[in-house]
Amino acid sequence: MKRRTGQDPSITRNWRPATQAVRGGTVRSEFGETSEALFLTSGYAYDCAGDAAARFAGEQAGMTYSRLQNPTVEMLEHRIALLEGAEACRTMASGMAAMTAALLSQLSAGDHLVGGRAAFGSCRWLTDTLLPKFGIETTIVDARDAQAFVDASKPNTKVWFFETPANPTMDVVDLRTVCGLARDRGITTVVDNAFATPALQRPMDYGADVTAYSATKMMDGQGRVLAGAVCGTEEFITNTLLPFTRNTGPTLSAFNAWVVLKGLETLDLRIRRQSESALKVARFLETRVPQVLFPGLPSHPQHDLAMSQMAMAGCIFAIRLDGGRIQAHALLDALNLIDISNNIGDSRSLMTHPSSTTHSGVAEDKRIEMGVTEGMLRLNVGLEDPDDLIEDLDQALKVAGL
């Protein structure tokens, strides 16, 4: 009898995303467990000294040390690669470890990077502070304007780095146009796809070279563990990313990888339900606040573009109030159900004031330039009944004078 412990890639590659999310990358041990096994081990033993030598020489398949390989971590990496439509994926200890590795592994002193203006606060710290410190020049552009990337590029430009939709202003980047312009110039695109996840948007289908994730967000999806991932060609992962990560060690723990594997099983269900609820909540807020920034709404200036490259608009959006920080904080303090929390991609609804939290580390002039105003609030819509969320927002808006 054939023991079905592994999977035949010629069959599994063709499975659809919802199937990949449950089964992609699974490798069974000799016990035939149905759920993925959690291998909490830092090292591996060899049958003989010659095997150890052969494995270190790369002449024998197998694992040597969990900074480099771990069976549970590899299952997650295969699953994310299959969902992404990427040749290869490596996971990291957090989203920021993934962004840092994706950039530092391929850039050297004297190189130039063009980055999107609207970005996660720590991503802006990478482009504004860390890279220049090592002699890597950076130029920041409004990523909604594809031509701006071209205009900012020079002979030594190696990378265009951006997120879409972007945190927290919900700017949308035209993936097909920007990635096409980069390809023509031999420039590598690195796309932070944390908000959409491969369930809603696959940047590589539009020509992106590298995608990077905070898997802490929708992939875990239940606010439990930190995790990150980088996807790209086998060539990029093996020859560029791996020498960096194997030696610097931003390794994802096996336990966290296992939690994210469990999270991915329900990614498709969760993100579709949360996106639907977000649209309902956004429509309500549109009747009550001066501005709702959500690409899912026809009122968003980039609605058509967003819907042409995303299956749904996701569960995160922002609003702008006229009353500045005082009114924004008053609204947060009046919430009964929605938590005041700066996390996103959680099954719980969470709301934060970016300018005093996630983006407080970005210089004030840069914050204003990127549209993170004092009256802005960001909302992550979770899996609760959207009518309960609307009722909670309704009463909090009244307390805040809206």
Ligand SMILES: *Cc1c(COP(=O)(O)O)cnc(C)c1O
């Ligand atoms: C959260 C986030 C990150 C950072 O991820 P961590 O897992 O918190 O390190 C990077 N980019 C975006 C868009 C994010 O939302």
